[in-house]
Amino acid sequence: MKGYCGARLFRLQTILQVWERRERGRGGLSAIECGAYRHRVIRAVVGKCETKLPTPGLSLRLHAMDEEYDVIVLGTGLKECILSGLLSVNGLKVLHMDRNDYYGGESTSLNLVQLWKRFRGDDKPPESLGASKEYNVDMIPKFMMANGALVRVLIHTNVTKYLNFKAVDGNFVYNKGKIYKVPATDVEALKSTLMGLFEKRRARKFFIYVQDYEEEDPKSHEGLDLNKVKTRDLIAKYGLDDNTVDFIGHALALHPDDSYLDEPAMDTVKRMKLYSESLARFQGGSPHIYPLYGLGELPQGFARLSAVYGGTYMLNKPECKVEFDASGKAYGVTSEGETVKGKKILCDPSYLPDKVQKVGRVARAICIMSHPIPNTSDSHSAQVILPQKQLGRKSDMYLFCCSYAHNVAPKGKYIAFVSTEAETDKPEVELKPGIDLLGPVDEIFFDMYDRYEPINKGEEDNCFISTSYDATTHFESTVQDVIAMYSKITGKVILLFQVLDLTVDLSAASAAAEE
Amino acid sequence: MAAPAANRSNNAKLVLLGDAGAGKSSLVLRFVKNQFIEFQESTIGAAFFSQTLSVDDASVKFDIWDTAGQERYHSLAPMYYRGAAAAIIVYDITNQASFDRAKKWVQELLVQGSPSTIMALAGNKADILDARRVSEAQRYALDNGLLFMETSAKTAMNQRSSFKANQHKALQE
Ligand SMILES: Cc1cc2nc3c(=O)[nH]c(=O)nc-3n(C[C@H](O)[C@H](O)[C@H](O)COP(=O)(O)OP(=O)(O)OC[C@H]3O[C@@H](n4cnc5c(N)ncnc54)[C@H](O)[C@@H]3O)c2cc1C
Ligand SMILES: Nc1nc2c(ncn2[C@@H]2O[C@H](COP(=O)(O)OP(=O)(O)O)[C@@H](O)[C@H]2O)c(=O)[nH]1
Ligand SMILES: [Mg+2]
Numbered sequence: 001m002k003g004y005c006g007a008r009l010f011r012l013q014t015i016l017q018v019w020e021r022r023e024r025g026r027g028g029l030s031a032i033e034c035g036a037y038r039h040r041v042i043r044a045v046v047g048k049c050e051t052k053l054p055t056p057g058l059s060l061r062l063h064a065m066d067e068e069y070d071v072i073v074l075g076t077g078l079k080e081c082i083l084s085g086l087l088s089v090n091g092l093k094v095l096h097m098d099r100n101d102y103y104g105g106e107s108t109s110l111n112l113v114q115l116w117k118r119f120r121g122d123d124k125p126p127e128s129l130g131a132s133k134e135y136n137v138d139m140i141p142k143f144m145m146a147n148g149a150l151v152r153v154l155i156h157t158n159v160t161k162y163l164n165f166k167a168v169d170g171n172f173v174y175n176k177g178k179i180y181k182v183p184a185t186d187v188e189a190l191k192s193t194l195m196g197l198f199e200k201r202r203a204r205k206f207f208i209y210v211q212d213y214e215e216e217d218p219k220s221h222e223g224l225d226l227n228k229v230k231t232r233d234l235i236a237k238y239g240l241d242d243n244t245v246d247f248i249g250h251a252l253a254l255h256p257d258d259s260y261l262d263e264p265a266m267d268t269v270k271r272m273k274l275y276s277e278s279l280a281r282f283q284g285g286s287p288h289i290y291p292l293y294g295l296g297e298l299p300q301g302f303a304r305l306s307a308v309y310g311g312t313y314m315l316n317k318p319e320c321k322v323e324f325d326a327s328g329k330a331y332g333v334t335s336e337g338e339t340v341k342g343k344k345i346l347c348d349p350s351y352l353p354d355k356v357q358k359v360g361r362v363a364r365a366i367c368i369m370s371h372p373i374p375n376t377s378d379s380h381s382a383q384v385i386l387p388q389k390q391l392g393r394k395s396d397m398y399l400f401c402c403s404y405a406h407n408v409a410p411k412g413k414y415i416a417f418v419s420t421e422a423e424t425d426k427p428e429v430e431l432k433p434g435i436d437l438l439g440p441v442d443e444i445f446f447d448m449y450d451r452y453e454p455i456n457k458g459e460e461d462n463c464f465i466s467t468s469y470d471a472t473t474h475f476e477s478t479v480q481d482v483i484a485m486y487s488k489i490t491g492k493v494i495l496l497f498q499v500l501d502l503t504v505d506l507s508a509a510s511a512a513a514e515e
Numbered sequence: 516m517a518a519p520a521a522n523r524s525n526n527a528k529l530v531l532l533g534d535a536g537a538g539k540s541s542l543v544l545r546f547v548k549n550q551f552i553e554f555q556e557s558t559i560g561a562a563f564f565s566q567t568l569s570v571d572d573a574s575v576k577f578d579i580w581d582t583a584g585q586e587r588y589h590s591l592a593p594m595y596y597r598g599a600a601a602a603i604i605v606y607d608i609t610n611q612a613s614f615d616r617a618k619k620w621v622q623e624l625l626v627q628g629s630p631s632t633i634m635a636l637a638g639n640k641a642d643i644l645d646a647r648r649v650s651e652a653q654r655y656a657l658d659n660g661l662l663f664m665e666t667s668a669k670t671a672m673n674q675r676s677s678f679k680a681n682q683h684k685a686l687q688e
Contacts, residue, residue: 103592133627141680161563291596300592307583308563313590 009072015338024475035437038507044346069095069312071489072333072342074320074351077105078140078295079466081302082482083346083489085157090490095340097466101316103303105348106449106469108298109136109408115366119445129368130410136294137366137408140469141377141400141417143168143288143383146278153291154301162301166406167284169379173251174386175243179375179437182251182385184276184287186211199241206238206248210272221259226266234265242389248272250387254476256396256421257388290381292407319353322463330462344489346464349452356452361456362470363427364419365434367441372414373401374439380405380414386434395421397434416441422448525573529678530580530596532603532624535587535615538639541668542605542665543581546678568679577678593627601633603678608638609646609667621659635680642667 070092112132183192186207253271278287317335332341349356384399397420418434454465531539606617656663
């Protein structure tokens with residue numbers, strides 16, 4: 001250790017002691033082995049070759065924690081992982097940490113043991129449910145539109161090659177106490193039992209108008225400027241009744257409430273087109289796809305992308321405290337007594353609770369069942385939208401069902417979710433209309449979680465905070481948030497809808513064909 | 516359904532696991548490009564390779580996954596070994612800790628992984644025999660039903676056969 005002394009060596013030794021205590025505490029290495037490693041680390045650091053050391057964990061962590069990063073990302077939720085991946089691909093030096101010892105944060109998927117631990121404390125899951133590891137229960141369940149923004153990001157970044165997707169069987173809407181398949185094209189409209197004979201014909205005309213509508217082709221506009229005409233007025237032109245409007249607005253255009261009726265019709269028309277384009281993509285019964293083994297695979301896929309492009313990953317880092325200088329700018333993150341420097345901090349709301357505000361609350365029920373949702377044509381995966389008006393609520397309610405067909409449960413088991421933006425403090429009562437549609441359940445868990453959004457300005461404090469996964473949103477707004485944050489952090493703009501070549505095939509296509 | 520083992524078109528996912536520095540990336544490089552680079556820095560943008568091998572008259576296209584360095588701070592995602600037809604768990608014969616880590620990987624795969632994943636244990640850096648620290652590996656492999664061999668990415672000893680042995684087994688299953 002000749003010639004190498006002073007504060008840096010002292011710090012190194014302290015860190016090594018902390019490491020040894022931890023390593024031996026968890027029954028990893030013996031005292032002798034630890035000693036040998038301490039020696040090697042110090043020799044290597046003195047010789048300035050720290051990266052070459054094959055020490056598990058520490059020598060390299062020491063190196064990693066000594067560097068300065070362009071961006072330190074806290075939390076491995078889907079948004080943080082997509083951003084981490086995009087930033088690394090863009091050549092920025094990224095350190096990504098999570099306080100948990102698993103990927104996904106709020107958007108993880110849990111096995112049975114983890115699910116019980118979260119909702120039932122010390123109880124153990126009953127054996128009749130099968131092996132714990134065969135369950136992948138999403139904490140933020142969503143389907144992906146086959147032609148939607150998330151799929152574009154997946155293709156753009158090539159993360160598709162790490163994952164397998166499969167088409168979702170069915171998409172349904174609740175109307176006057178019954179469940180109907182959502183008709184999305186002129187042909188389906190004619191077949192649907194959701195509408196009477198004359199209404200079908202009117203709906204068919206409207207669908208044809210939407211299908212033929214091209215923004216660039218004024219002939220297809222039939223004299224209407226959809227940037228000015230309100231949705232309500234466009235619909236009135238076709239004389240559609242309220243029930244039809246309800247399923248078009250909520251089940252096809254995916255509006256969470258009725259405010260769209262007084263907005264320009266362009267947005268709704270585009271959403272309807274997206275729906276039918278997504279539906280056409282896999283010739284399945286729904287416009288949705290979903291990854292095998294659950295949504296928890298998505299953050300892991302993007303984390304791998306980030307790592308492949310040089311991002312450094314550390315799970316199980318307690319605390320992760322963001323450090324600020326006198327002028328209130330963040331300059332680093334402290335965990336286990338070490339502070340890593342970073343020019344920018346990117347995190348989910350839980351890492352900077354003082355810089356976010358509560359904006360809403362989601363109520364949900366998670367159910368394990370031994371049958372599909374009744375009246376959904378035995379779909380192994382499906383969603384049912386219950387428009388707010390049908391229930392006399394302010395926001396829609398959603399049923400989501402997935403099963404062993406997507407490898408999220410053992411053979412014969414189904415996972416169903418009922419969720420909505422909470423309007424009361426009693427999820428059991430509030431969610432009842434949805435739960436009643438499920439039939440008997442093996443197990444049910446109720447949950448409420450708060451949604452937050454940032455109140456800071458990234459340019460002032462170097463902190464970039466994502467918005468919580470929102471009840472009234474979906475992957476669309478997830479991706480919008482990601483793209484906005486990416487622009488704020490890098491000053492660059494992603495034009496997803498222009499650059500991307502959707503002819504690139506997803507593995508979903510083949511998975512769907514296998515059926 | 517996506518079966519973990521080699522499928523109809525004989526596509527198989529093969530993953531490398533093991534401590535940082537054990538020589539995983541070097542073994543892949545040797546296998547795919549037949550090269551060895553002494554002070555290889557982790558290559559950015561390359562952690563996914565394809566290689567077709569034929570044994571008798573069947574051939575298997577391996578999608579070979581490298582860890583992209585995520586093993587370094589014990590942060591490898593389970594997605595990594597999900598659905599793998601084969602896993603090569605690599606340790607460094609001159610480093611006891613890397614063998615201990617390899618045993619932990621075997622346990623994790625046994626508990627969390629798919630039962631149809633074929634596991635092979637590779638004691639790498641067999642070219643530096645005089646610094647050997649690990650000798651109980653063969654016994655351990657036998658006890659746990661793993662394929663076993665000592666390899667060297669440096670001299671190319673046995674490394675091709677370690678991939679082949681996996682493939683043989685993958686075809687039989
Ligand atoms: C409590 C709650 C639970 C929910 N549960 C489910 C569920 O279980 N399953 C489910 O499928 N959906 C659920 N939703 C709705 C879901 O969030 C999305 O509306 C739906 O899944 C859209 O799919 P996507 O996010 O994959 O679309 P994306 O891949 O994000 O693509 C959507 C694309 O369509 C257009 N678009 C569609 N909808 C919108 C919109 N609302 N705003 C702006 N543009 C839009 C955009 O052009 C966008 O690019 C739930 C919503 C709530 C409030
Ligand atoms: N002597 C010797 N060195 C090796 C061998 N395999 C790898 N190395 C060296 O070990 C170090 C780590 O190898 P690497 O492939 O990066 O390990 P990884 O972290 O497991 O991917 C590098 O310096 C390699 O040159 C081998 O068979 N013999
Ligand atoms: Mg490597």
